[in-house]
Amino acid sequence: MARDFDAIVVGSGITGGWAAKELSERGLTVLMLERGKPIEHAVDYRGEHVPPWQQRFRGVGDRRRFATEYAVQSDNQDFEDANLSFWANDLEEPYVSDPEGPFHWTRASCLGGRSLVWGRQVYRWSDLDFEANAREGHGIDWPLRYRDLAPWYDHVESFIGVSGQAEGLAHLPDGIFLPPMELNCVELHAKAKIEAAFPGRRLTIGRAAILTREHRGRAACHYCGPCWRGCSTGSYFSTQSSTLPAARATGRLAVETHALVARVLYDPRRRRASGVEVVDTRTGERREVRARLVFLCASTLASARVLLHSRSEHFPDGLANSSGVLGHYLMDHILGPGAIGFVPGFLEHYYQGNRPNGIYIPRFRNLARREPGFVRGYGYQGAALRLGWSRGGFQPGFGRAFKEELRQPGPWLLVLNGFGECLPYRENRVSLDPEKVDAWGIPQLRVRFNWGENERAMAADITAQAVAMLEAAGAVNVIPQEEMYVGGKAIHEMGTARMGSDPRSSVLNAWNQCHDVPNLFVTDGSGMVSSACQNPSLTYMAFTARAAAHATEELTRGLA
Numbered sequence: 058m059a060r061d062f063d064a065i066v067v068g069s070g071i072t073g074g075w076a077a078k079e080l081s082e083r084g085l086t087v088l089m090l091e092r093g094k095p096i097e098h099a100v101d102y103r104g105e106h107v108p109p110w111q112q113r114f115r116g117v118g119d120r121r122r123f124a125t126e127y128a129v130q131s132d133n134q135d136f137e138d139a140n141l142s143f144w145a146n147d148l149e150e151p152y153v154s155d156p157e158g159p160f161h162w163t164r165a166s167c168l169g170g171r172s173l174v175w176g177r178q179v180y181r182w183s184d185l186d187f188e189a190n191a192r193e194g195h196g197i198d199w200p201l202r203y204r205d206l207a208p209w210y211d212h213v214e215s216f217i218g219v220s221g222q223a224e225g226l227a228h229l230p231d232g233i234f235l236p237p238m239e240l241n242c243v244e245l246h247a248k249a250k251i252e253a254a255f256p257g258r259r260l261t262i263g264r265a266a267i268l269t270r271e272h273r274g275r276a277a278c279h280y281c282g283p284c285w286r287g288c289s290t291g292s293y294f295s296t297q298s299s300t301l302p303a304a305r306a307t308g309r310l311a312v313e314t315h316a317l318v319a320r321v322l323y324d325p326r327r328r329r330a331s332g333v334e335v336v337d338t339r340t341g342e343r344r345e346v347r348a349r350l351v352f353l354c355a356s357t358l359a360s361a362r363v364l365l366h367s368r369s370e371h372f373p374d375g376l377a378n379s380s381g382v383l384g385h386y387l388m389d390h391i392l393g394p395g396a397i398g399f400v401p402g403f404l405e406h407y408y409q410g411n412r413p414n415g416i417y418i419p420r421f422r423n424l425a426r427r428e429p430g431f432v433r434g435y436g437y438q439g440a441a442l443r444l445g446w447s448r449g450g451f452q453p454g455f456g457r458a459f460k461e462e463l464r465q466p467g468p469w470l471l472v473l474n475g476f477g478e479c480l481p482y483r484e485n486r487v488s489l490d491p492e493k494v495d496a497w498g499i500p501q502l503r504v505r506f507n508w509g510e511n512e513r514a515m516a517a518d519i520t521a522q523a524v525a526m527l528e529a530a531g532a533v534n535v536i537p538q539e540e541m542y543v544g545g546k547a548i549h550e551m552g553t554a555r556m557g558s559d560p561r562s563s564v565l566n567a568w569n570q571c572h573d574v575p576n577l578f579v580t581d582g583s584g585m586v587s588s589a590c591q592n593p594s595l596t597y598m599a600f601t602a603r604a605a606a607h608a609t610e611e612l613t614r615g616l617a
Contacts, residue, residue, distance in 0.1 A: 068169025104139025398532025
């Protein structure tokens, strides 16, 4: 790419796609840079409907290769041989997980990024979340409130298509919904029992960026199965199905893959970013590309790495880091605690298809009154399902009768998995390793993350309340899940370049704009000031669309 652009977007995932769409639709010429390989919508979803008996190793994959080349990525439940082309190779794209504070960094390395493999759960935040830090004295206050983001939630939901059920909860605002997916018979049973036993708690269908009717030329979901292999009908939101076609339709977008952004270029005379340095990951060739705006959307840790590596005489500790907080206050959601139980009866009922969604129990702790033991709260995701033939791996039995039994659906299982809020701690951080570099000579990112006492107290309550609700629903043989997974396992990492009103304690302002470098915007999870307990992707998208509108206005006024 020899010519200059109005804007460079680094990354092509959920926020990168939105930045490209919004900026190009507002009249700017945009270059999208993706370090990974190209993935063409539908054409490159090669494992989408391939049954396991037609796959290598019968769908299990080459476990020796996975253990060496994909040691971190293969720990993800959606990782498999059929979608191997989506994932980062841990040997080729290394990072350092601090042994005193380990962290699992789940990464896609392709056009579209994790928008191809995400869980698609989309929940709005409320002022309960945006005011929490100020109310309780943890971290710093958010520089905005729900009213500032609400129109942008509307904007995003109207475009991506969100199926869900309005519930009228102040702490989980309703949005613009397509018809909700249906609860199955055991979930309806559990809903009635749990809501009767625990007034104030609600069990509802998940709010998902998956279509239940045709929307903007994309087909309704037909429940075909493994969404994490790609969706050629575009029934769930991804960069390939939604934002990228919209951006390309403007005629103002250029896309380049195998393009690793090593650093952001800084012009000290103008005190502005002037572009980026790009490394071709196939040849190692380096070049500079110029632009009037730079949007970092590479994901929380990758964007932090770029900023930290963009050191200069003017910013010796990383670009836009006069505050000294860049890299600090890394957060993720508590995942692991919960419970499962068997629900007797309902054996005359079954379901059709593979519903790509589950149930949701919104936060009920620390709403109207303070609960003992911890601050903030958690929600549950889960589902009721019938066990299939694979139950033979743990169910006692032998011989012909046993095998015949496995041909029939097994008992109903009800699962509740907690997602809990993590407080912002300065010591949870990323930094550049002083010794290790990657294949292109760029320092590897070093990640250190530990749970605090508040998270541990919350995790214990997540398990206890899951058990109580399952028992209230009539479940038997309830199995508590008490282990807290390692940080990063929830794949909701956020923080490291937080927003704030004071440049002395934050990297970004209320528009995701760097205090120190006004034409540099960071709109992925890096800017988050607290983590709430809801899935964050919808909020990232709303922030990105809002920032793009503001950046365009700044350019028009000549301020960026």
